[in-house]
Amino acid sequence: MRTSGSTRDSGGWWGRKTTPAKVETYTRWSFHFFALIEVAAVGLPLFAQVGTDAASWMAVLVTVHALLCSATASRALDWTRDRRAQPVRLLWFLGAVTALIAAVAVVLGERGHGDDQAQAAATTLLVGVLSFGIGTLTLGVRGLRQVLGVVAGAVGGTLVLQLALGVAAPTALVTAVIVLFAGGGLAFTAVFSVWLLDAVYELDEARETRARLAVAEERLRFGRDLHDVMGRNLSVIALKSELAVQLARRGRAEAVDQMIEVQRIARESQREVRDVVRGYRETALHVELAGAQGVLTAAGIECEVTGEATGLPTEVQSALGWVVRE
Structure with missing residues (x-):
């Protein structure tokens, strides 16, 4: 008997993992990789949109937010696997930091006074931080209502915040719609990833249960x-x-x-x-x-x-x- 293309090779760190553990590792590192995506997609374009000094500290804000999202995602995934309590304080802290950075972005856009590059940088910072923040926050909640509440709260807060700081209604509405689609997409990715991880673990448990039932059935037959x-x-x-x-x-x-x-x-x-x-x-x-x-x-x-x-x-x-x- 010869085997090839094995997903459970005997050697190596990856080969010694079970299939559910591999899926969990892949899911974790995917959300950690989101931190790099946030820095690359949000932080780096700022240098092309505004001056070097402004872009530097704005990029620092994005980097801090990305690291906070990565830490929150790790704790939230532990919670979904029932390995620790729900990181409520960390979720609230991430939400507060996300809202603060969003407010800073709106203020910077209004201070641009018609400067297209400054407004573009502010919009990039606002949409990027809110989108990745929504995607991470949905990892720490369960249930469709709570997920929709996170997305709706972020979109509604974006609209209200912009209007309160003097942003034109059409511009605020367009930005809120962008946040809805971008943040909603990341929220769906987070929810689907958790569902897939749970399904893999449940299938693995079902397979083990089936094997134990087969042994028990054979013992009963022998006993009869x-x-x-x-x-x-x-x-x-x-x-x-x-x-x-x-x-x-x-x-x-x-x-x-x-x-x-x-x-x-x-x-x-x-x-x-x-x-x-x-x-x-x-x-x-x-x-x-x-x-x-x-x-x-x-x-x-x-x-x-x-x-x-x-x-x-x-x-x-x-x-x-x-x-x-x-």
């Missing part, structure tokens, strides 16, 4: 077979032994015949138990190979079985079948 064999014969042995005792007390010669019959039934019971155990323990090599191939294929491992096992003796096939099963 033994009960059928031993229960009937032991009842007959007990009845005939009692009859032999009564005959012996009366001095009847038939007591010996009854004990001979008890001896015969006992030996017959031993033979039947051996047959049950032999049938339980014997394995067929081709059956075990097919089962192993099915398990490996279900685990994402390409498995190819070559050769024929029909020419081997029964004892050899049974021994090799146990090797494959183990």
Whole structure:
């Protein structure tokens, strides 16, 4: 039997992980990578839109926000896996920092007094920070209403904040719509990632449960077979032994015949138990190979079985079948 393209290679840090652990690691690093995306997509364009001094400290704000989002995402994912309590304080802190940076961006845009580059920089900072903030905050909540509440609160707050600071209504509305689509998209990504991670863990638990149920069912079958064999014969042995005792007390010669019959039934019971155990323990090599191939294929491992096992003796096939099963 040869396997190739394995997703569970024996060596290496990645190969030793289970499939759910791999999906979780991929999900975590994806949200950590979002921090780099935020810095690259929001922080770096600022240098082309405004002066170097203004762009530098604005980029610092974006970097701090990206690192805070990364830390919050890590804590929120731990919470979704029930490894720690919900990071409520960290979520509120991220929300406050996001709102503060958004207010700074609106103020900077208004101070530009018609400067297109300054307004573009302010819009970039506003939309970017709010969008990544929404996406991270939705990781720390559960339920559709709470997710929609985060998105709606951020979009509504953006609109109200701009109008309160004197931004023209059409401009404020357009910016709010952009935040809705960008932040909503990241929120959907976060919710879908958590759902996918939960589904993978549930499938892995279901597969383990199915394996345990199969073992339990086999044990029950074996127990029923033994009960059928031993229960009937032991009842007959007990009845005939009692009859032999009564005959012996009366001095009847038939007591010996009854004990001979008890001896015969006992030996017959031993033979039947051996047959049950032999049938339980014997394995067929081709059956075990097919089962192993099915398990490996279900685990994402390409498995190819070559050769024929029909020419081997029964004892050899049974021994090799146990090797494959183990």
